[in-house]
Amino acid sequence: MAKPVSKSRGDRAPLTRARVLRGAVAIADASGIGALTMRSLAQELDVKPMSLYHYVANKDEILDGIVDLVFSEIDLPSADGEWRSEMRRRATSARRVLRRHPWAIGLLESRSTPGPATLRHHDATIGTLRRAGFSVAMTAHAYALLDSYVYGFALQEASLPFDGPDTVADVAEPMMQRFSPDEYPHLVEMASEHILKPGYDFGDEFEFGLGVILDALTRSIP
Amino acid sequence: MAKPVSKSRGDRAPLTRARVLRGAVAIADASGIGALTMRSLAQELDVKPMSLYHYVANKDEILDGIVDLVFSEIDLPSADGEWRSEMRRRATSARRVLRRHPWAIGLLESRSTPGPATLRHHDATIGTLRRAGFSVAMTAHAYALLDSYVYGFALQEASLPFDGPDTVADVAEPMMQRFSPDEYPHLVEMASEHILKPGYDFGDEFEFGLGVILDALTRSIP
DNA sequence: CGGGCCCACCGTACTTAGTACGGCCACGCT
DNA sequence: AGCGTGGCCGTACTAAGTACGGTGGGCCCG
Numbered sequence: 001m002a003k004p005v006s007k008s009r010g011d012r013a014p015l016t017r018a019r020v021l022r023g024a025v026a027i028a029d030a031s032g033i034g035a036l037t038m039r040s041l042a043q044e045l046d047v048k049p050m051s052l053y054h055y056v057a058n059k060d061e062i063l064d065g066i067v068d069l070v071f072s073e074i075d076l077p078s079a080d081g082e083w084r085s086e087m088r089r090r091a092t093s094a095r096r097v098l099r100r101h102p103w104a105i106g107l108l109e110s111r112s113t114p115g116p117a118t119l120r121h122h123d124a125t126i127g128t129l130r131r132a133g134f135s136v137a138m139t140a141h142a143y144a145l146l147d148s149y150v151y152g153f154a155l156q157e158a159s160l161p162f163d164g165p166d167t168v169a170d171v172a173e174p175m176m177q178r179f180s181p182d183e184y185p186h187l188v189e190m191a192s193e194h195i196l197k198p199g200y201d202f203g204d205e206f207e208f209g210l211g212v213i214l215d216a217l218t219r220s221i222p
Numbered sequence: 223m224a225k226p227v228s229k230s231r232g233d234r235a236p237l238t239r240a241r242v243l244r245g246a247v248a249i250a251d252a253s254g255i256g257a258l259t260m261r262s263l264a265q266e267l268d269v270k271p272m273s274l275y276h277y278v279a280n281k282d283e284i285l286d287g288i289v290d291l292v293f294s295e296i297d298l299p300s301a302d303g304e305w306r307s308e309m310r311r312r313a314t315s316a317r318r319v320l321r322r323h324p325w326a327i328g329l330l331e332s333r334s335t336p337g338p339a340t341l342r343h344h345d346a347t348i349g350t351l352r353r354a355g356f357s358v359a360m361t362a363h364a365y366a367l368l369d370s371y372v373y374g375f376a377l378q379e380a381s382l383p384f385d386g387p388d389t390v391a392d393v394a395e396p397m398m399q400r401f402s403p404d405e406y407p408h409l410v411e412m413a414s415e416h417i418l419k420p421g422y423d424f425g426d427e428f429e430f431g432l433g434v435i436l437d438a439l440t441r442s443i444p
Numbered sequence: 445c446g447g448g449c450c451c452a453c454c455g456t457a458c459t460t461a462g463t464a465c466g467g468c469c470a471c472g473c474t
Numbered sequence: 475a476g477c478g479t480g481g482c483c484g485t486a487c488t489a490a491g492t493a494c495g496g497t498g499g500g501c502c503c504g
Contacts, residue, residue, distance in 0.1 A: 015481080037461060050463080051482050059462065105377070106328035110256075112383045119406055126408040136416045144378065144424070145371070145431035152374025155327070156366065161334045184341055186348040194358045202366070209367035212438040237452080259490055272492080273453050281491065 012046050017055040019045065021065045025101065028066065033103035036062075063107055068115025070104040073097045076124045083132030084214055090125060091150050091210055098154035099203075105155050133221045142217050149213055153206055160202060234268045239277040241267065243287045247323065250288065255325035258284075285329055290337025292326040295319045298346045305354030306436055312347060313372050313432055320376035321425075327377050355443045364439050371435055375428055382424060 013019065023044045027036045038059060042049040056062050075093035077086035098105055114122075129139040161171045181188045194200060235241065245266045249258045260281060264271040278284050297315035299308035320327055336344075351361040383393045403410045416422060 038463080039461070048483050049461095050484080053463075054481065102331065106331045109324065109328045109377055109380045110254075112381055119401055119409060123406040123409040126412050130408060130411075136412060140412065140416055141427055141430045144375070144427040145434060148372075148374030148378060148431060149367070149370050150374065151377050152370030152372065153366070155331055155373050155377065156370060158331045159334055179341055184345040186352060187341060187345040189352075190348050190358060190362065194362055205363055205366040208363045209370060212367060212435065216434040216438055260492080261490065270454050271490090272455080275492075276452065 015045060015047060015051060015055060017065075020052055020055045021062065021069055024062050025066050025069055028103045029101060033107070060111075064111050064113055064115060067104055067107050067111050068117045070097060070101045071115070071121050072117035073100075074121060076121060077128040079124070079127065079131075081128070083128050084218065086128050087125075087146060087214060087217075088210060091146060092206075094150045095154055095157075095206060098151075099157060102154070102158035105151065105158055108151070134217075135222070138220060142220075145213055145217070149209055153209065157202060237267065237269060237273060237277060239287075242274055242277045243284065243291055246284050246288050247291055250325045251323060255329070282333075286333050286335055286337060289326055289329050289333050290339045292319060292323050293337070293343050294339035295322075296343060298343060299350040301346070301349065301353075303350070305350050306440065308350050309347075309368060309436060309439075310432060313368060314428075316372045317376055317379075317428055320373075321379060324376070324380035327373065327380055330373070356439075357444070360442060364442075367435055367439070371431055375431065379424065 020041070023041055024036055027040055027044055038049045038052055041062075042052055045052075056065065074097050075089055077083075077090045081089075126139055126143060129142055130136070134142060161175075176188070176191060179187065195202075242263070245263055246258055249262055249266055260271045260274055263284075264274055267274075278287065296319050297311055299305075299312045303311075348361055348365060351364055352358070356364055383397075398410070398413060401409065417424075
């Protein structure tokens, strides 16, 4: 005679919209966005597929939701910090977050209804730039430039076949077989003399570009 | 009594791998990557679904194939041009191509086996930078920066809900209802004072950032 | 000229996924 | 006790990827 539990079905936590979205992120992180199905999500949450529809209208709403959840993980620039360091912090944080959730990058392209965290994020960033003395037009330029760089870098990082500075050579070697130095001489030079060298980490390129961009923006404050 | 055609089934062109891939691009361009299914593609080509499998192993191979096809549309930098103008031309062309095929951006993240056009493209670009006097390491920096910017810009463009400078206000107006000036003051300022002004075109931001980047790179040639 | 072979194409069917529709059952309120 | 309600689910339909095994018309060989 088990102690009577208040709820009949097991004693798992009750479903909520937040739990649904967090579960979806967990699945996408672990196995890619392709593994996120209503059925796999239901299983993760220990319910049956149709139960999810009491918290989201359809799968698209889940996708919109997890994109906003990802945005909420990015550091907001603080209102009173120095703009350059705040922008650097924001960019670095955004890259780290998108590295943790690489599937989110591709989703940005298809989802066009930003959630509240996304809007808050944009608002804070624009605010920091405006307070730094950038005109409205210049803020638009700067923001487009910064975000393009961050997103594009994250996109390139995500499409790399390896994951850290560890197994670069292992993955690249078989690939090198595919193209002879005659066909792609510069690619081979770049690979053999630089990228395949121990210690090379594509992620380190991020700082260079970010510095270039911030320097250039500094010069365009009135 | 119809003129006897040589082939029994209708007189449509015979299937080829190239025709399959071109058809796939056509569908993705017209209706988005979501509308590209083996069945829709078969219908487009006037065959039955299973016929496609004589030319591609599976759908993934089609996705890899069309990404490479997209790359092949991007202008290669010419070997003997001035590096700055060649890089500008390449970037501009890439943006135009990715605007024509926005679905390709999201695909870049998931596909990690570059095709021949992709490799040729990278090789030519690296070659131009090396010939301009950039060191191997600096070329890696420059290329990462340039490509990040181009991809990221294309990604942002693709996620805009409108398509040209025409219906910006129409789309943005209802969106403005969702956030009050109290919640997102800077966003509202940016929208009302800049982006919603007639004549604003996000695409114009591209030149600014590209110029900034090319200027910065110029300064880093030994 | 006839028979066989091959290759391009296809029919059928199985699996997985999204989701419409209508229950059903425990709880709490009266 | 009856009843409503809210949270969960069973069933089933549709769409999509693709395994597997044809099949039939053109062409080559004899």
